[in-house]
Amino acid sequence: MPSLQQALRVFEQLGILPDLLKIGQPVSGLCYLRQDGTLIGRNDMSGMAERFGFPTMMFPRPELMNVLLSRIKKGRIVMNKRILEVAQDTQYVIAKCADGSLFYADIMIGSDGAYSAVRQRLYLTEAAKGVDIPASDRGRLRFNQFALVGVANLTGTESLKDLSGEASDLFVTVSDKLPYSTWVMPLKDNRIGWGIAGNLLTTQVHDEANFKHSNWGAEYVDEAIEQVLELPCPLGGKFSTLVKATDRELISKVMLEDKCFSTWHGGRIVLLGDACHKLIPFAGQGAIQAILDAVCLSNLLSELPSNRQQDIERAFEAYARIRRPIASAAVDTSILMMKVVSGKTFLNNWCRRLVFNMPKFLYNRVLDKMYAGRPIAYFLPAACLQGTTPDSTPNMTAYPNGLPVRHRRRIQRNMATRDASPAADGGKTAEGNSRSRSCTGSTNASNAPTGLDAASGPPSTATSAAASNAHGSSSGKGNDVVKATGNQRSQRQKQRLVHGSKVTFVATSPSDVSDGGDGDGDGNGDDSQDLSPHYFVAGRSFNQGSFHRGAKPRPRRPSQSGMQTQ
Incomplete structure (x- = not known):
């Protein structure tokens, strides 16, 4: 139940705030x-709306995801992909999946969780290039x-308490003897969100490559539930x-790791969310920090003067410079709140009384x-x-x-060129149709470049590209490859820069995603006038942002010697 204060x-800008207000409490x-x-x-x-524009609200995560998914066009999310290799040079980043499909893009965003496969591959490549990866970044996660x-x-049972009020308190019960604390929050439609947070019997260390979230000790789940069954519920009973x-x-099981990594990017690959900063949920900052990452990164991408590596790296450096201190402070705050809420020492008890009875003026300073x-x-x-x-x-x-x-003038020239072209207005003239892309079929081992040696280079394409969590299913259907004809490439050479970009997201659960690779949801793959390059996002969940603008040069063929394999 994230709070997205x-x-x-940003949700208001995206036009989804009314839908969120319907499901939020x-x-x-x-x-x-x-x-x-x-x-x-x-x-x-109660004064949050006046001070910050909006009230603090709790959202059931499944309903929040449904609202966000409803705004993504069909075909932008590709399911059932498992990355085997990632490669990049100064012009492209390429992902090879277990089903043989290859995806090319200008950048790759690793948003695949605390045990990020993209991060592991990024660190291996950067270390091979001689970049100093701190030992803390290479260390295993502990929890x-x-x-x-x-x-x-x-619904259909006797309610514990009248839940019809417009606003509700969030109740946190701190146990004196048990190593657990409980959280209870009334939601809409006669539902109650609840949580149990506590200590494992022993501190554990997990290898990122082998850890499976679904396999950690069921005995801890049963034991924790059994020990809190008789605790009084703040709503009665x-x-x-x-x-x-x-x-x-x-019932979701979540491991509470905490770590802020130092290395957030390398070349054309950048990390986002839990992949670069993992927070425990005691300060309500986990999901919100990932969203703030997406807002910052998309703002920086929207001002890219070109897709040359030096411009992309400059944007990534600014992203890390802006976001890392804020994310690191959020990690520290979460750890502090965990000690205040769950600690059993005399100092923890004293801090609880101080924090939970803070004077109003001082509490407002903390909120500010x-x-x-x-x-x-x-x-x-x-x-x-x-x-x-x-x-x-x-x-x-x-x-x-x-x-x-020089960048401003280039963008102005190409904006004028784009606005003057028939393609910019979506018109499909005879000339435009003669330059349209041709769909050649699925990217599998038989019709795609084999391996990641890039000896033949990527096809001259601006195809949607995708990637996924390393723990995803290896089955799935690849995107169609969309090749540019000679006339199309000539048009790119003349136009040089084309504004507008797409993102293709990837999840690891089954879906009926397939619309011919054009992303418009009509299933015919005829997005002939779309000349924009694409980013792709490797994600374990659906909380990624969307990028809507960018200035890019035409695709270039990577050199055989310049490709690095992760």
Whole structure:
């Protein structure tokens, strides 16, 4: 149940805020209770809308994902892909999947979780080039905390408490003796979100390449649930009522690792979300930090003067420079809140009483520090600048002194060229049709370049490219390759720069994704006038951002000697 306070302005820009307000439950306060149900303290959240423009809200994750997915065109998400190899040179990044399909793109965004396969391959390649990867980045993830999360559906049963109010408190119960704390939050439609967070019996270390989220100790799940069944529920009754009203198969098990990596990018590959900073959920910053990464990165990509590697690396360096300190502070805050909420020492108890009974003026100072940064997407229509607290978001640009004159002139020339061309208006004249792309079939081992030696180079294509989590299924259907004819390449040479770009996302669960590779959802693969290059995102979940603008030069053939294989 993520809270997305800092991202609501971006969602307003995207036009999905009304849908989110329908599924979200406003939070009026945070109540901290002892094991016997007595109150430790309460932090009032009722003034968030006035101070920051929007109330603090809790969203059921499945419904949040459905809203986000509803805005992505069919064909942009490719299912059932498993990356075997990744290669890049100064002109392209290429992914080879287990089914033999190859994907080419200008950049690759690794958003595939804490055990990121993209990150592992990136570090191997960068180390081979002589780049110093810190030992902390190469180390294995350690954890001794876990969380169980579920949503109890009380429809048709006696409700524990009247849940019809417009806003609800989030209740956190701190156990005096048990190594667990519980979280309870009323949701809409007579549902209650709940969670159990606590310590594992022993600290464990997992190899990123072999760890499977679905396999970690079922004994910990059963033990944790059994020990909290008799705890009082803040809404009445016992905690067992919530557990019994929850589908056992839908109880999520989450390992609570925490780490902020130092290396976020290399060449044409960049990391996002948990792949570069893993947070524990005690400060409610996990999902929001990934979204803020996407906003920052998309803003930087929207101002790219070209797709030359030096321009891309400059954007990636700015992205890491802007986001890494903020993400690192969020990791530290999460660890501190975990100790305050779950710690058993005298100092932890003293901190709990202090934090949960903080004076209003001091609590507002803390909120200003946490939520004052509320970024917007520069390339979308402006959001309503609501809230009395000034926005302290850093300027998200790789060119703080403005784009160089040569870049501005180049973009202006090519914008004029694009606007004057029939393709820019979507018109399909006889000349335009003669220059349209031709679809040649699926990219498999029989009709695609074999291996990643790039001896023959990629096809002259601006095809959608994709990648996925290393733990995904190896089966699936590849995208169609869209080749450019000689006339099309000639048009690219004349036009030089074409604004507008697409993103193809990849997930690892089954789907009926196939529309001929053109991304318009009609199944015929006839996106003949789309000359824009493509980015691709390797993702384990659907919380990636979308990039809408960029200035790119025509595709170039990578050199045989310049390709590096990961």
